[in-house]
Amino acid sequence: MFHSGNREFAATHAGISGSASTGAQGMGELKIVDAMIAPLRTAPSESRIAAWRERLNAIDWAPDLGQDIGSARWFRGLATLTLLTVISLSFLPDLGPVYGAQPTMPTPVQLDIARTQTIMPLAYGADSGGRMAPNENVVALAASPERPSIELTATLGRGDSFARVLQRAGVGGADVRAALDLVSSATALSDITPGTRIEIVLGRRSSKLAPRPLDSLDFRARMDLHLAVNRANGGLTLSRKGIAVDDTPLRIRGTVGSSLYRSARAAGAPADVIQDYLRIISSRTSLSSIGANDEFDIIVAHRRAETGEVEVGGLLYAGIDRGGKPRIQMLKWQDGDSTQWFEASGVGEMRGALSRPTNGRITSGFGYRRHPILGYKKMHNGMDFGAPHGAPIYAVTDGTIAFAGRKGGYGNFVRINHAGGLGSGYGHMSRIAVRAGQRVKQGQIIGYVGSTGLSTGPHLHYELYKNGRHINPASVTFTQRAQLSGANLARFKAQLAKLKAVKPGAALAPMGVKKVSAKPAREIDRVS
Numbered sequence: 001m002f003h004s005g006n007r008e009f010a011a012t013h014a015g016i017s018g019s020a021s022t023g024a025q026g027m028g029e030l031k032i033v034d035a036m037i038a039p040l041r042t043a044p045s046e047s048r049i050a051a052w053r054e055r056l057n058a059i060d061w062a063p064d065l066g067q068d069i070g071s072a073r074w075f076r077g078l079a080t081l082t083l084l085t086v087i088s089l090s091f092l093p094d095l096g097p098v099y100g101a102q103p104t105m106p107t108p109v110q111l112d113i114a115r116t117q118t119i120m121p122l123a124y125g126a127d128s129g130g131r132m133a134p135n136e137n138v139v140a141l142a143a144s145p146e147r148p149s150i151e152l153t154a155t156l157g158r159g160d161s162f163a164r165v166l167q168r169a170g171v172g173g174a175d176v177r178a179a180l181d182l183v184s185s186a187t188a189l190s191d192i193t194p195g196t197r198i199e200i201v202l203g204r205r206s207s208k209l210a211p212r213p214l215d216s217l218d219f220r221a222r223m224d225l226h227l228a229v230n231r232a233n234g235g236l237t238l239s240r241k242g243i244a245v246d247d248t249p250l251r252i253r254g255t256v257g258s259s260l261y262r263s264a265r266a267a268g269a270p271a272d273v274i275q276d277y278l279r280i281i282s283s284r285t286s287l288s289s290i291g292a293n294d295e296f297d298i299i300v301a302h303r304r305a306e307t308g309e310v311e312v313g314g315l316l317y318a319g320i321d322r323g324g325k326p327r328i329q330m331l332k333w334q335d336g337d338s339t340q341w342f343e344a345s346g347v348g349e350m351r352g353a354l355s356r357p358t359n360g361r362i363t364s365g366f367g368y369r370r371h372p373i374l375g376y377k378k379m380h381n382g383m384d385f386g387a388p389h390g391a392p393i394y395a396v397t398d399g400t401i402a403f404a405g406r407k408g409g410y411g412n413f414v415r416i417n418h419a420g421g422l423g424s425g426y427g428h429m430s431r432i433a434v435r436a437g438q439r440v441k442q443g444q445i446i447g448y449v450g451s452t453g454l455s456t457g458p459h460l461h462y463e464l465y466k467n468g469r470h471i472n473p474a475s476v477t478f479t480q481r482a483q484l485s486g487a488n489l490a491r492f493k494a495q496l497a498k499l500k501a502v503k504p505g506a507a508l509a510p511m512g513v514k515k516v517s518a519k520p521a522r523e524i525d526r527v528s
Contacts, residue, residue: 143208149215150202158194169200172211175236179217179229182238187221196220203231223305243305249316249499250302250507256294260287269298276315280330280341285320295321299499302507317499331496335484338398346484346492354396354476355442357426357462358449360387366472372456381470382425382463389430389458391449395440396424404436410461411452416440422476423468427461428453 063077106114154165162183166176183189198219202212214236217229226241254267264274277298278287297320301313318341320328329344342348364384370377399418407413410427414434417423430450440446451458464473484492 148204152200154198156196162189171214175214178236245305246511247303248507250300251502251504252298253504273300273315277318280318284328346489358385358387358393358460360385382461383473385460387449392445393447395444395446397442401434401436401438404432409454414446421467423465425463428455
């Protein structure tokens with residue numbers, strides 16, 4: 001029934017049957033079906049694959065590494081973590097630079113062409129930037145040409161002088177002296193304020209060894225005067241230009257309200273002016289006694305020029321009105337060499353304790369004590385202030401130096417006589433900064449802390465006298481009064497009436513056109 005092509009299969013089948021029959025004695029007969037299925041049993045079945053899948057799924061590949069540290073389960077989780085890390089790092093991109101198109105370097109010829117197009121050839125006098133080959137028409141210059149003139153701006157600094165400013169600018173000595181003579185004939189050089197800008201033009205000089213001549217000088221000498229110095233007919237001439245200035249004081253009034261300072265600031269008063277105003281008012285009355293319905297009255301020095309510049313000066317008048325009537329009126333007035341604040345009646349008053357002679361703590365008071373060097377009890381006629389060596393010592397109030405020099409156990413000693421029979425002494429100084437007969441002001445430095453004389457260390461020994469007798473410095477306050485009289489009182493009241501006649505905001509009204517004379521006004525005319 002089989003084809004010839006299946007004879008090999010039949011023979012093979014017969015051999016299998018025979019060998020199976022021989023080797024299966026006692027085990028039964030091996031059939032052809034079993035021989036055909038036997039090779040299929042060597043491959044994994046679907047059930048075995050499913051079993052392995054279930055076994056792999058049952059394994060915890062990512063356990064908590066914080067538990068069972070050191071166990072097989074923990075190491076299995078560590079291996080999983082390491083494997084995932086290695087796989088992640090394998091996908092890490094390359095972080096190297098990404099190179100773009102590289103431009104080609106220019107050739108020497110191209111560099112030379114580019115150089116001629118820069119600003120450098122202009123510095124050497126070229127007009128086109130291109131190179132020109134030398135020929136017979138090229139003549140070498142004996143010297144480089146100079147600029148025909150130099151224009152510059154100089155600023156007068158604090159502590160500087162007008163002459164030094166011109167000298168630093170390169171003005172020759174003869175021109176500096178001539179310019180100073182011309183300027184000083186129009187205004188005092190001390191009236192030129194620091195910060196003034198000076199426009200200077202220097203002309204062509206005859207040789208490089210000579211200074212450039214001054215061609216022109218232009219600046220604002222004062223708020224009301226502009227000066228210009230120009231060269232004409234071989235010499236310097238001065239031209240003046242007057243500037244209209246309005247000197248009307250600035251008067252500021254308003255209701256005190258909940259805060260005197262804030263109300264004054266809202267009305268337009270400068271902060272430093274308000275501080276002075278509060279200090280003057282507080283010397284006459286307590287600030288807490290000023291009611292919300294009271295009115296403040298502030299008058300400030302004020303100047304403005306027709307060119308727009310404005311100068312705001314210091315406080316001139318401080319007042320408080322209550323119920324439409326003035327309660328406090330204080331006017332700043334110069335009486336002799338001192339400037340004080342006077343009441344409307346012409347009475348001036350300064351109140352308060354003596355100022356501190358140095359910045360330091362009190363180490364020993366007035367009275368009996370055991371002397372630190374002599375070793376026995378002795379009257380201590382002053383007060384000691386502990387301070388570092390070289391600290392400044394100040395005059396406690398105005399006075400005249402009565403003694404300044406060496407004085408026994410006091411070492412370097414200074415004594416000052418004050419008004420009203422008061423006197424003060426300062427001992428153990430390292431250095432004295434005043435001389436006998438000199439007038440000093442309150443707060444002026446008269447020396448420096450030291451340890452001269454009978455002293456165990458750097459400190460200030462401070463004494464106070466009343467009619468030549470020692471008194472306790474901590475128990476003294478003083479009052480100084482000044483009373484105006486005669487013609488001085490009349491001028492004072494006239495000035496007070498003039499200031500109070502100024503209307504609030506009058507200094508800010510538009511300026512009228514004024515014809516200003518170029519000639520400088522006399523000082524008496526300026527004051528009047």
